[in-house]
Amino acid sequence: MEQNLLYALELTGQGMGGIFVGMALIAIVTAILGKLTSKKK
Amino acid sequence: MEFLFDGVLAITWQQCVMYAVGGLLIWLAVKKDFEPALLLPMGFGAILVNLPFSGVLTQEVANIGEATGIIQWLFEVGIEASEAMPLLLFIGIGAMIDFGPLLANPKMFLFGAAAQFGIFMAVIVAVLLGFDLVDAASIGIIGAADGPTSILVSQVLKSNYIGPIAVAAYSYMALVPIVQPFAIKLVTTKKERRIRMEYRQTGVSKTARILFPIIVTAIAGLIAPTSVALVGFLMFGNLLRECGVLDKLSETAQNSLANLITLLLGITISFSMKADQFVNVNTLLIMGIGLVAFVFDSIGGVLFAKLLNLIFPKKKINPMVGAAGISAFPMSARVIQKMGLKEDPQNHLLMHAVCANVSGQIASVLAGGMILNLVPKMLG
Numbered sequence: 001m002e003q004n005l006l007y008a009l010e011l012t013g014q015g016m017g018g019i020f021v022g023m024a025l026i027a028i029v030t031a032i033l034g035k036l037t038s039k040k041k
Numbered sequence: 042m043e044f045l046f047d048g049v050l051a052i053t054w055q056q057c058v059m060y061a062v063g064g065l066l067i068w069l070a071v072k073k074d075f076e077p078a079l080l081l082p083m084g085f086g087a088i089l090v091n092l093p094f095s096g097v098l099t100q101e102v103a104n105i106g107e108a109t110g111i112i113q114w115l116f117e118v119g120i121e122a123s124e125a126m127p128l129l130l131f132i133g134i135g136a137m138i139d140f141g142p143l144l145a146n147p148k149m150f151l152f153g154a155a156a157q158f159g160i161f162m163a164v165i166v167a168v169l170l171g172f173d174l175v176d177a178a179s180i181g182i183i184g185a186a187d188g189p190t191s192i193l194v195s196q197v198l199k200s201n202y203i204g205p206i207a208v209a210a211y212s213y214m215a216l217v218p219i220v221q222p223f224a225i226k227l228v229t230t231k232k233e234r235r236i237r238m239e240y241r242q243t244g245v246s247k248t249a250r251i252l253f254p255i256i257v258t259a260i261a262g263l264i265a266p267t268s269v270a271l272v273g274f275l276m277f278g279n280l281l282r283e284c285g286v287l288d289k290l291s292e293t294a295q296n297s298l299a300n301l302i303t304l305l306l307g308i309t310i311s312f313s314m315k316a317d318q319f320v321n322v323n324t325l326l327i328m329g330i331g332l333v334a335f336v337f338d339s340i341g342g343v344l345f346a347k348l349l350n351l352i353f354p355k356k357k358i359n360p361m362v363g364a365a366g367i368s369a370f371p372m373s374a375r376v377i378q379k380m381g382l383k384e385d386p387q388n389h390l391l392m393h394a395v396c397a398n399v400s401g402q403i404a405s406v407l408a409g410g411m412i413l414n415l416v417p418k419m420l421g
Contacts, residue, residue: 001168001169001171004168004173004174004177005165005168005169007168007174007419007420008161008164008165008167008168008174008177009165010419011161011164011174011178011412011415011416011419012161012162012164012165014411014415015157015160015161015408015411015412015415016154016157016158016161018264018265018407018411018414018415019154019157019404019407019408019411020151020154020155021264022154022260022261022264022265022407023150023151023153023154023400023403023404023407024150024151024154025260025264026147026150026256026257026260026261026403027147027148027150027151028147029256029260030143030144030147030150030249030253030256031147033144033249033252033253033256034144034145034147034245034246034249037246037248037249037252038244038246
């Protein structure tokens with residue numbers, strides 16, 4: 001169980017980190033996209 | 042005439058429990074309006090698959106050979122072989138979602154991420170209760186608050202508990218109006234719940250709306266390649282909606298396709314609700330862990346909003362909006378609006394909550410992809 005707990009903690013760190021990085025990237029690209037396309041208007 | 046009693050004599054007490062579970066799910070669907078489109082077929086299916094020698098399951102018939110059962114066939118083809126059913130449902134969901142408010146307010150994407158915290162808390166709790174990592178991760182994904190993702194992840198990871206996980210995921214989604222206010226009040230003060238937020242409506246260009254699903258798919262695919270099927274089908278549905286030239290396909294995806302798959306998905310998933318797999322202590326534990334997942338999803342979102350308020354004290358966010366970052370759309374956004382109005386009749390949080398809620402739709406599939414990406418690597 002100790003090994004599984006270590007895995008679960010690692011999964012938490014990497015999983016939450018990955019989701020935040022992914023969503024932050026999407027947010028940044030979306031913001032840039034919004035700026036670019038509104039300028040074209 | 043003894044053969045008439047073969048079925049009755051073969052009924053086990055576990056099967057009787059499943060008839061009660063099936064009846065309960067149907068009652069919740071009909072009387073309480075709890076996710077009826079899923080819980081009613083699941084409830085009826087639970088009765089069907091637990092009748093002795095049920096013809097909906099593949100049976101070995103004496104002197105004839107194997108007779109294929111329809112529910113078992115649907116499960117093996119539609120879920121086990123390719124996860125086709127939950128994935129096709131994502132096309133319909135994607136076509137239903139208007140990402141416009143979120144595109145106008147991209148920082149709200151982060152709330153979707155924060156409100157996935159419950160998934161990982163649930164994984165830890167499941168491990169502490171003795172589940173192995175694969176089953177714990179499958180149980181944790183109940184916290185995605187997203188039925189198709191829960192089914193898909195637990196199926197890909199070959200969990201032993203697909204049935205209880207699906208039941209827990211859909212039940213708690215229906216219970217969001219009860220679970221979320223409780224969790225939010227645990228970690229907020231009345232003063233915080235009364236924080237007002239300004240909402241300025243800004244237009245989003247058609248180009249941005251069309252490029253968005255393509256960009257999201259590319260980013261998610263590069264970060265978590267195993268999420269491509271999930272995110273890709275969700276975004277494909279959204280592209281159908283936004284492209285402006287496929288209105289009929291978009292309508293079909295939103296209505297006919299989504300309804301048809303929903304109808305089949307509920308009854309198909311009941312294959313995993315056979316008494317010998319379902320009636321055990323672990324099912325009760327999974328229901329309990331599912332509640333932990335939903336509570337910590339809400340707490341994660343609220344605490345993230347509070348953190349942002351500490352870093353950016355000038356433009357405060359109502360922390361309740363953070364809790365709307367779960368995928369249960371639009372229930373969660375409605376809950377936050379209602380709670381906001383209850384604290385202050387002039388406090389309209391709906392649009393902010395909708396932004397967070399919609400971001401949760403993307404974050405939940407990304408979370409599913411992360412789990413599918415990381416768990417096999419850890420075990421490998």
